[in-house]
Amino acid sequence: MRQIKYREAIDEATRQAMAKDERIIVLGVGVDDAKGIFGTTRGAFEQFGSARVFDTPLSEAALTGMCVGAGLRGLHPLLVHARNDFLLLTMDQIVNNAAKWRYMCGGKLRVPLTIRAIVGRGWGQAAQHSQSLQALFAHVPGLAVIMPATPADAKGLLMTALSMDSPVICLEHRWLYEKSGPVPEDPYYIPLGQAGVVREGSDVTIVAVSHMVLEAVQAAEALAADGIQAEILDVRSLRPLDSDSIARSVAKTGRLVIADTGWKSFGVSAEIAARIGEALFGRLKAPIRRVALPDVPTPASSALEQVYYPGPREIAAAARRCLEVALPEESAERPAPARPRDFHGPF
Amino acid sequence: MSRPQRAAARGGADEVLRGLSPALLTDLYVSMRRIRRAEEMIVQLYPEQEIRCPTHLSIGQEAVAAGVCRALRPTDTAVSTHRCHAHYLAKGGDLRAMFAELYGKATGCCGGKGGSMHLTAPEVGMLGASAIVAGSIPLALGCALAASLTGSDEVSVAFFGDAAAEQGVTHESLGVAALRKLPVLFVCENNLYATNSPLKVRQVTPDIAPRAAADLMPGVIVDGTDAVAVYRAARTAVARAREGGGPTLIEAKTYRWREHVGPNFDIDLGYRTQAELDRWMAKDPVTRLARRLLRAGVLPAARRQALEAAVEAEVADAVAFARSSPFPEPESLYADVD
Numbered sequence: 185m186r187q188i189k190y191r192e193a194i195d196e197a198t199r200q201a202m203a204k205d206e207r208i209i210v211l212g213v214g215v216d217d218a219k220g221i222f223g224t225t226r227g228a229f230e231q232f233g234s235a236r237v238f239d240t241p242l243s244e245a246a247l248t249g250m251c252v253g254a255g256l257r258g259l260h261p262l263l264v265h266a267r268n269d270f271l272l273l274t275m276d277q278i279v280n281n282a283a284k285w286r287y288m289c290g291g292k293l294r295v296p297l298t299i300r301a302i303v304g305r306g307w308g309q310a311a312q313h314s315q316s317l318q319a320l321f322a323h324v325p326g327l328a329v330i331m332p333a334t335p336a337d338a339k340g341l342l343m344t345a346l347s348m349d350s351p352v353i354c355l356e357h358r359w360l361y362e363k364s365g366p367v368p369e370d371p372y373y374i375p376l377g378q379a380g381v382v383r384e385g386s387d388v389t390i391v392a393v394s395h396m397v398l399e400a401v402q403a404a405e406a407l408a409a410d411g412i413q414a415e416i417l418d419v420r421s422l423r424p425l426d427s428d429s430i431a432r433s434v435a436k437t438g439r440l441v442i443a444d445t446g447w448k449s450f451g452v453s454a455e456i457a458a459r460i461g462e463a464l465f466g467r468l469k470a471p472i473r474r475v476a477l478p479d480v481p482t483p484a485s486s487a488l489e490q491v492y493y494p495g496p497r498e499i500a501a502a503a504r505r506c507l508e509v510a511l512p513e514e515s516a517e518r519p520a521p522a523r524p525r526d527f528h529g530p531f
Numbered sequence: 532m533s534r535p536q537r538a539a540a541r542g543g544a545d546e547v548l549r550g551l552s553p554a555l556l557t558d559l560y561v562s563m564r565r566i567r568r569a570e571e572m573i574v575q576l577y578p579e580q581e582i583r584c585p586t587h588l589s590i591g592q593e594a595v596a597a598g599v600c601r602a603l604r605p606t607d608t609a610v611s612t613h614r615c616h617a618h619y620l621a622k623g624g625d626l627r628a629m630f631a632e633l634y635g636k637a638t639g640c641c642g643g644k645g646g647s648m649h650l651t652a653p654e655v656g657m658l659g660a661s662a663i664v665a666g667s668i669p670l671a672l673g674c675a676l677a678a679s680l681t682g683s684d685e686v687s688v689a690f691f692g693d694a695a696a697e698q699g700v701t702h703e704s705l706g707v708a709a710l711r712k713l714p715v716l717f718v719c720e721n722n723l724y725a726t727n728s729p730l731k732v733r734q735v736t737p738d739i740a741p742r743a744a745a746d747l748m749p750g751v752i753v754d755g756t757d758a759v760a761v762y763r764a765a766r767t768a769v770a771r772a773r774e775g776g777g778p779t780l781i782e783a784k785t786y787r788w789r790e791h792v793g794p795n796f797d798i799d800l801g802y803r804t805q806a807e808l809d810r811w812m813a814k815d816p817v818t819r820l821a822r823r824l825l826r827a828g829v830l831p832a833a834r835r836q837a838l839e840a841a842v843e844a845e846v847a848d849a850v851a852f853a854r855s856s857p858f859p860e861p862e863s864l865y866a867d868v869d
C-alpha cells in the first residue's frame with residue numbers, strides 16, 4: 185500500500201472530509217501560511233480557498249466560542265492549534281459550552297466541532313510548549329479525545345471526527361509528523377473507542393498512548409530478544425476508552441504496563457489502571473506498572489529533557505518487573521545530551 | 532565651548548536630544564549595542580546546535596527595550612514574552628547567565644529550566660516571561676498592586692507584541708489597571724507580524740494605542756526604532772504612574788528583521804517583501820543612534836569604539852562561560868516543584 189507521512193494523512197483527511205461535506209471549515213492561527221501548521225492545513229487552503237480555510241487573530245477563547253456557535257447553526261468547524269498548551273486559554277468554551285450545550289438543552293441542539301492541537305516535545309520548548317494535556321480533556325463528559333499514533337489512524341480517526349456532530353479533541357504528537365506508514369487513498373472511518381492491536385503476545389500487555397506506541401514497539405523488540413512476548417495495544421481514543429479490549433488482553437497475559445505521554449498523577453495511566461483493577465482484581469499476576477512523565481513541568485535544558493522523558497528502556501524495565509525478571513545492568517555513566525537527529529530547531 | 536555647543540555651532544544641534552545627558556544617551560546606545568551583538572552571536576552559534584531551544588530574536592527592535600528600561604529603576608519590575616532577550620538585558624540581566632540559560636546549563640539565569648523564552652533576573656526587577664501570548668500581562672498588574680499596597684512608588688511594565696492585543700486578558704488587564712489606577716506601563720511592540728500573519732489580517736486598525744481610550748488611559752504611539760523617543764515616552768508614563776496617575780499604553784512601531792523564531796532571514800516564505808525589510812533596516816535603531824550621537828558630539832567615534840570593544844569582550848566572555856559551564860544534575864529536575 186501507498187506510504188505517506190502522518191502530517192500528509194491529516195492533510196488528506198481534511199481535504200477529503202471537506203470535499204464530502206461543505207459544512208466543514210478550517211480555522212486557526214497560521215492555518216493558511218506557507219508552513220500551514222507543519223503542512224497539515226495548507227493543502228486545504230489551496231484546494232478550498234479562504235472562505236473555508238482562514239487565518240485568525242490570537243483570540244483563541246473567542247474563536248472557540250465562535251466555533252461552538254457555528255456548530256449550533258450547521259457548520260462543522262475544524263479549529264487548529266499549533267500546541268495543545270494554547271487550549272488552556274479556551275477551556276471555558278470547551279468545557280462549559282462545547283461539552284455541555286447538547287446536554288443542557290435536553291438534546292435539542294448539537295455541537296459538531298473538531299479541535300486539533302499538537303503536543304510538542306524537545307528542543308528546549310520548555311514548560312509552556314510541550315505539555316501533553318489529554319487527561320484534562322478526557323476528564324470531561326461530553327468530549328471525545330483521540331490521539332492517533334500512526335498515519336493510517338490519523339486519517340481514519342480524523343475523518344470520523346469530522347463526520348460526527350459532537351465535539352472531538354484530536355491531540356497529535358509533533359514527533360509523529362514525519363513518520364510514514366501505509367494509508368489507503370480512499371476515505372475511510374475508524375470508529376472512536378476501539379483500541380488497535382499493534383503486536384500480539386502472551387506474557388505482558390503494554391497499553392500505549394500516542395508517541396509512546398512507537399516507544400513500546402522498541403521496548404517489545406528488546407523484550408522479544410530475551411524471550412518475553414509483549415502484546416501492545418494502541419488506545420487511539422481515550423474517551424471513549426476501549427476498556428474491553430484492554431481487559432481481554434490483560435486477562436490473557438495477567439500483566440499490564442501503561443505508557444502515556446502525559447503526567448503520571450491523575451492521568452490517563454491512572455484511569456486505565458483503575459479500570460483494569462476494577463475489572464480484573466485477583467487475576468493480575470503482578471502489580472500494574474505505569475510509565476509516564478514525572479510530576480514536574482517540562483525543563484528546557486537538553487540534559488534535563490533526557491531525564492524527563494521515559495522511553496523504550498523504561499517500558500521494557502517495567503515489563504521485566506511485572507515478570508520478575510532481572511533488569512539488565514545499567515551503565516552508571518550519564519551520556520552527554522545528544523543532538524536530536526530528526527528534530528531540531530528552529531521550527 | 533563644550534563639544535555639544537561646538538556641534539550646535541556647526542549646525543548639528545539635535546532638538547531630539549535636548550535636555551538628555553550624554554551619560555544617559557550613551558547608556559541607550561550601549562544597551563542597544565549589547566542586545567544587538569548578543570543576538571548576532573546567537574545567529575552565528577545557532578547552527579552548531581548547542582543552543583537547543585527556540586530563540587525569538589529582537590534584532591531591529593532593540594530601541595524599545597533600551598528606551599523603556601532606561602526610564603526605570605532596578606527596583607521597578609518588568610515581565611515579558613517569548614521574545615524576551617532584549618527586555619532581560621535592558622533591564623540589567625546578566626549576560627553570562629543569559630547565554631548559559633540558552634545553552635541549558637546549570638549556571639543559566641533559570642538553572643537551565645526555562646531556556647530562551649523565560650529569562651528571569653529578579654535582582655534587577657526582571658520577573659520572567661510567558662511564552663503564551665499575553666500570558667504575562669496581568670502579572671504586571673499584580674506587581675503594581677503589591678507596590679501600591681505597600682506604599683512603594685515602584686512601577687511595573689508589561690512588554691508584549693501586537694498579537695497580544697487580540698487576547699481577552701489584555702483588555703481585561705487594561706480595564707483593571709485603569710480602574711485601580713495601577714502604576715503600570717503597557718508596552719506593545721508592534722512589529723506588524725505575529726509569526727507569519729500580518730497585522731491587517733488580524734486586526735481592523737493598524738494601531739494598538741487607541742484601545743487605551745476605552746479605558747480612559749493615555750495611549751501613546753512612538754517610533755520604536757528611536758530609542759530616545761521611546762525613552763521620552765516611557766519617562767512620561769513612569770512619572771505619571773509613580774505619582775498615582777495610573778497606567779499608560781505605549782505602542783512602539785517597530786520591525787523584526789529575522790524570522791519569527793530562529794536565526795535566519797525568511798523573505799523566502801513570501802509573507803513580507805525584501806523591499807519592506809530594506810526600508811526598516813535603513814532605520815536601524817542602533818546605527819542611527821550612533822550617527823546621531825556622533826553628529827551631536829555626544830559620543831565621538833573613538834569613545835564609541837572603545838565601548839563597542841567592551842561589549843564584544845562581554846559577549847565573548849558570556850559565550851565562553853556558557854560553553855564551559857556544567858549541565859544541570861539530573862536531580863535538579865525535581866527541584867522547585869512540590
Ligand SMILES: Cc1ncc(C[n+]2csc(CCOP(=O)(O)OP(=O)(O)O)c2C)c(N)n1
Nearest residue numbers: 270614662663664692693694695724725726
Ligand atoms: C496563546 C498563544 N497562541 C499562539 C501562540 C503561538 N505563537 C507564539 S508567538 C506568536 C506570535 C506572537 O506575535 P506577537 O504577540 O505580535 O509577538 P512577536 O512574536 O511579534 O514578538 C504565536 C502565534 C502562543 N505562544 N500563545
